[in-house]
Amino acid sequence: MKSDAKADMKSDAKDNSKNSDMKSDKKSDKDKKTVVVTTSFLQDMTEQIAGDTVNIELIIPAGEDPHLYTAKPEDNKKLQSADLVLYHGLHFEGKMVEALEKLGTAVSKNFPKDKIGQMDEDGEMVVDPHFWFDIDLYKLAVEEACDALSGLNPEQKEMYEKNRDSYIKELTELDSYIKENIEKIPADRRYLITPHDAFNYFSRAYSVTVKAPQGVSTESEVSNQDIQETIDFIVEHKIKAVFAESTTDPARMEKLREGAAAKGQDVKIVGKEGEQDEQLFSDSLAPKGQPGDTYIDMYKHNVDLIVKYLK
Known part of the structure; x- marks a missing residue:
């Protein structure tokens, strides 16, 4: 019986320890900075660089059309309370441009002008926002996001840059994969x-x-x-x-x-x-x-x- 009681005490202690860890995790989540991103592309990009060191909130749900998306009242609240807002730019988030330009960082802001596509849209020349299909431009967007995240969490800068470099290497491998397969x-x-x-x-x-x-x-x-x-x-x-x-x-x-x-x-x-x-x-x-x-x-x-x- 004594042996069983001891086992129970150990088990209780283990459970209490686990509960304590969970509370600790919950608190640490609460203490993390919040990064609001407009699209699933930027959600993935932020995860690749920052991992679980920030809370990430997505505005436009995956599978929805960003060209047509209109911000909801709760989206505006997210944007206003964010520690950092990342968005595409190049007028991709068409109906949210004004708010995003005031509050956010466009990952495309330092793209070379001669690399940005121009297209005829109903008789008018417009910027082509779909830059992510050019891997070289996507790498520049990753670097911009990394700089913004490092500014948000300077103590994580070294880790973020290491993750960025590793991810850019994967993007280079992806480019090779595409070229090899298109040749087929x-x-x-x-x-x-x-x-x-x-x-x-x-x-x-x-x-x-x-x-x-x-x-x-x-x-x-x-x-x-x-x-x-x-x-x-x-x-x-x-x-x-x-x-x-x-x-x-x-x-x-x-x-x-x-x-x-x-x-x-x-x-x-x-x-x-x-x-x-x-x-x-x-x-x-x-x-x-x-x-x-x-x-x-x-x-x-x-x-x-x-x-x-x-x-």
């Missing part, structure tokens, strides 16, 4: 058709011709002329597959399929309704816990999909 597609088949113009940085970086009926923003108008031009392009180049995106309605691609079929060209819609696992990621990563929930996994998913259907 014959040069005369490297045509990527998507719903909106999100892949022009990818196009320039890896010599893949990209065409989309809609402009840079999913808010822009899609004219019958744009649709017809895309159909003609598909038929002219005998393109066999077009790709839906995770943040746009796959039904948009149906007009392209029907128009091409009317001209004798059979086209598969990759990632149509019910095939979400075969949609390209463009403006968001996947929700946490799903394939494509990190930048590197997202990019590999896209490249694997493109190669599978175009080679």
Whole structure:
């Protein structure tokens, strides 16, 4: 009996110790600085650099379209109470630009001007915000985020810079992976058709011709002329597959399929309704816990999909 009592006391002590640790962890979480990020890309980037040394709060949920997202009252509260706000810039968070410019740090703020894409949007030249498909620009964004986080937590600067360097090395390896796999597609088949113009940085970086009926923003108008031009392009180049995106309605691609079929060209819609696992990621990563929930996994998913259907 005494032996059992001793065991019980030890067990209780262990449980009390565990509870004490949990309280301690909870308190330390409370003491951490809060970093508010606009997108899943920046959530992942911050995690890669800062790990669990900060609390990260996301504004635009993974899977939602940042071009169309309107800030809610609770989002404004998050922004106002944050210790640091990180956002893309280049007008990507279109409806939140004013608030973000006052309160946040744009990870794109030091990009060389000649590396930033310009595109025609409804007859007007606009900045292309989809810089993350250029890995060299993404590395610059990582460096900017690291500097901002180091300013927030100077005592963690050395660790953050070590994590940054390790992550940039992984991004260099990712670049090699993409180049090697794109080579598997014959040069005369490297045509990527998507719903909106999100892949022009990818196009320039890896010599893949990209065409989309809609402009840079999913808010822009899609004219019958744009649709017809895309159909003609598909038929002219005998393109066999077009790709839906995770943040746009796959039904948009149906007009392209029907128009091409009317001209004798059979086209598969990759990632149509019910095939979400075969949609390209463009403006968001996947929700946490799903394939494509990190930048590197997202990019590999896209490249694997493109190669599978175009080679």
